[in-house]
Amino acid sequence: MLSIRRLTAHYGAAQALFGVDLEVGRGETVALVGANGAGKSTLLRCVMGLVRPSGGSIVLHGDEVTHLPPARMVRRGLALSPEGREVFGTLSVLENLELGAVPLALKAAEKSRRLEEIFSRLPKLRERRSQLAGTLSGGEQQMLAMGRALMAGPKLLLLDEPSLGLAPLVTDEIFAIIHQLARAGTTILLVEQNAARALSASDHAYLLANGRIVEHGASRDLLNDAALRTAFLGASTENPAASRLGAAGLTNIRLEKPDMHKLDFMPTFANDDELQAHQLRGLQWTVRHAYEGSAHYRRKLEEAGVAPADIRELGDLRRLPFTTGVDLRDGYPFPLRAVPFEQLVRIHASSGTTGKRKVLCYTQKDLDDWEFFFARCYQMAGVTPLDRVQIAVGYGVWTAGVGFQAGCEKIGALAVPVGPGNIDMQIQFLLDFQSTVFCSTASMALLMAEEIHRRGIADKIAVRKIIYGSERSSRSMRRKISELFGGAELFDITGLTELYGPGSGIECTDHDCIHYWSDYFLLEIVDPETLEPLPDGEWGEMVVTTLCKEGSPLLRYRTRDITRIIPGPCTCGNLMPRHSRIRGRSDDTIKFRGVNIYPSSIDTILSATPGLGSEFQIHLTRDEAGRDHMRLVVERAEGVEAGRGPELSREVAYQMKRQQLVSVDVELVEYAGLPRSERKSQRVFDNRIQDEIV
Known part of the structure; x- marks a missing residue:
């Protein structure tokens, strides 16, 4: 979806990015991790069109977008939740959200639909829709900033330091929202100092130091690579600042159990x-x-x-x-x-x-x-x-x-x-x-x-x-x-x-x-x-x-x-x-809803129930929803009238539930209603699996 090649950026004479290469695939969550001042926010601002790159290219959906302005980037499917939230404190929550869709000139019906979707995902914003944004807590302002970005219906959501300045419990809530967005199919580029959070919430990650990508790969591999943790991520409690990203929170990744990663x-x-x-x-x-x-x-x-x-x-x-x-x-x-x-x-x-x-x-x-x-x-x-x-x-x-x-x-x-x-x-x-x-x-x-x-x-x-x-x-x-x-x-x-x-x-x-x-x-x-x-x-x-x-x-x-x-x-x-x-199975054991059942045990139950014959069949099926069902077809004893059928069926179902711990449907047939054989009668008909198992 997004391809960045040899991107450079300057602030006057000071160079912030040095030939950065980065890719984000459709449906992925990609983390960009680094210490304060590493160039993470600059990279996001370049992608969004807020900072003009001094070199390299940015390609979105196959199109060159390196120098497009922010409004056009929004219309191409990008939205940014900026560092520090940047909410408009004198406007209400609802007004802040509506600003996120301004570049799109949405019709009223579509705007209402998107608002309702955001309120369902972020119910706290619904409760405070008329409240001034400046009176919200830090966590609520972060939700508002994310909701404002989501109003644009982004195909790629840029999140800049969503946990910055938040208490751990509030950070948990924010990252739960990030995960929900990812599960819903939103592609996310996440910039974050807290490496433990970022790597745990992403599919792939890039580690940025001094404006350069110094490592990248699957996030879980980066988290669990013992050598990488020791050499690069600073898995040392004695001198965490000595690591190249020690100040970025990378030294807090489950270090109380370091051996578990080895x-x-x-x-x-x-x-x-x-x-x-x-x-x-x-x-x-x-x-x-x-x-x-x-x-x-x-x-x-x-x-x-x-x-x-x-x-x-x-x-x-x-x-x-x-x-x-x-x-x-x-x-x-x-x-x-x-x-x-x-x-x-x-x-x-x-x-x-x-x-x-x-x-x-x-x-x-x-x-x-x-x-x-x-x-x-x-x-x-x-x-x-x-x-x-x-x-x-x-x-x-x-x-x-x-x-x-x-x-x-x-x-x-x-x-x-x-x-x-x-x-x-x-x-x-x-x-x-x-x-x-x-x-x-x-x-x-x-x-x-x-x-x-x-x-x-x-x-x-x-x-x-x-x-x-x-x-x-x-x-x-x-x-x-x-x-x-x-x-x-x-x-x-x-x-x-x-x-x-x-x-x-x-x-x-x-x-x-x-x-x-x-x-x-x-x-x-x-x-x-x-x-x-x-x-x-x-x-x-x-x-x-x-x-x-x-x-x-x-x-x-x-x-x-x-x-x-x-x-x-x-x-x-x-x-x-x-x-x-x-x-x-090579025997007649039935595996039904996790329980081993032997036809002989069913025979014992039926034999102890007056009014039932000796012949029975067990039919196992699986419905369209995938649930297993057992139907027990049992003969009435010779001379037992059909009117006793409901009573006998209830008794068999009760005993099966009590003794075998399973629920069954019971069907009674007349005496000699089931086929006889000179050989061993077939009692179990398992029709649960009709397609391949391997």
């Missing part, structure tokens, strides 16, 4: 050979640890004729016996335990609601490992210490929320641990805390997206990334969530209770796969029927073997999740191997 949670293997050597050591340790610590595993290994010493290469993994969910339920409450009780610090349990849950025990090292690679997930998604992470995932014995929170705090971001549900509070927190990352199930993310759209607040929230898991999602569902959230980037995170919890893998920024942490577990794909390993690229059941898990190690655990290993390196450059997003 932490790297990615593995350090140089190549696949180093990774495989690490995996072999982990596999050998795990087999010996399971053999020596777990009576269950010792028995299974002996039955398979495998001893720890037999594991000499990674290919020996196939000699190990499989572990299944039945093993976990039979060993309840501490299945697969391989350490003394005094070493255990926590249990994790599955989200399922049938019978005895799958419960796994964990040592402190297990939890430390989980926290570490969960932070790795956040790192791969681009989350930094500057983010505010709203966690709308369950807490309690199903400990997903704890993992999201621990990884968030490990990477140094601000955790907002709300938990699931409570849409009104979720929305309020998004607005109040300006959360930049939202973590939830896919269905919760869709529900939030629809509510954000219904309330028309997409431009008032700050969410730029959504990390979701627990449920399958199609490309169309992901696209809808992103659009309704105002263009947020989605990351599918994987995991299961038996394997620590969520965080065992996440998609990268290229968004075509899931990178999984193969330095913590091995992943195989097997044929669900024959249990024979399948080659990379073929769909099958995921089987996992842990490499360092102490409390409850896993040997070839059948997850029942259907996916495939993607061969070859990822275009993102990360060494960690990849699998596709989860396509389904």
Whole structure:
């Protein structure tokens, strides 16, 4: 949109700008950061036509505008909110706003429309529309200056030192408005001394010193580059003025946690050979640890004729016996335990609601490992210490929320641990805390997206990334969530209770796969029927073997999740191997709104309800809005009259809500109304995803 080339400017004999190059793309917020006297305001005044450049060019929308006067620049789509506000103190708020549109000669109707838009965005100005501008507080005058500029309907908004002289809380309010403008599509060139504020609020930044651009790049990279902070931004509390921009507030960027910007949670293997050597050591340790610590595993290994010493290469993994969910339920409450009780610090349990849950025990090292690679997930998604992470995932014995929170705090971001549900509070927190990352199930993310759209607040929230898991999602569902959230980037995170919890893998920024942490577990794909390993690229059941898990190690655990290993390196450059997003299950487990439901548990409910037959079907659908629905079709018992249908339907719905924690639609049919089969009857009809998932 704006291209500045080799711009110079003088005040008499004094040169203020020395060959400045700068670009602003459509829809971007670009920050120009520098100390007092660096030339920031001069550059804005040159762009606006208030100062005549002595050299170089300014191109707007492809047209040369270097020497155009301010009124013509306004008509070309520019507006300036100047340093010091420059409001007309003896005029009312309304009169000040109207001045912003004078160069455009707007008709009355259009002027009224723009005023109403500004009042809705800046409600304090509506309250004070008749008040003299000179009687407003500093923050209110800054809002007025911004509102006056917005009256011109700018395609490019120039903001000069919007936080100058304002208290921190008022600055928060001003920058929240700036963010809302950016989310609404306004292109912004922001000049600011407070570098922490400017870099946090922008996409790209230019650092100006003594009239010259000395550094530029993505704002988040500039904030989180440890070497840059030390060498240029002045990350030193002993002598901040010694840095080239020390006086510009750059020394206040989260220096209380400097190490957070240096932490790297990615593995350090140089190549696949180093990774495989690490995996072999982990596999050998795990087999010996399971053999020596777990009576269950010792028995299974002996039955398979495998001893720890037999594991000499990674290919020996196939000699190990499989572990299944039945093993976990039979060993309840501490299945697969391989350490003394005094070493255990926590249990994790599955989200399922049938019978005895799958419960796994964990040592402190297990939890430390989980926290570490969960932070790795956040790192791969681009989350930094500057983010505010709203966690709308369950807490309690199903400990997903704890993992999201621990990884968030490990990477140094601000955790907002709300938990699931409570849409009104979720929305309020998004607005109040300006959360930049939202973590939830896919269905919760869709529900939030629809509510954000219904309330028309997409431009008032700050969410730029959504990390979701627990449920399958199609490309169309992901696209809808992103659009309704105002263009947020989605990351599918994987995991299961038996394997620590969520965080065992996440998609990268290229968004075509899931990178999984193969330095913590091995992943195989097997044929669900024959249990024979399948080659990379073929769909099958995921089987996992842990490499360092102490409390409850896993040997070839059948997850029942259907996916495939993607061969070859990822275009993102990360060494960690990849699998596709989860396509389904190899058993008849239903994942519905984040809860594992087994048809056998539904059968138990129906069998305990007098008046119902033994045959039933479960139909899962997804409506146009993307919400999942379950319809339960049940036969009446033989001889039960149709008039009892409403009563029986209400009872089934009540028991499903009470025992399975889900709401269902119940449809009763006459006895023998459902088809019979000599083979296993098909009970589950999952029609939720019609398009691609990968």
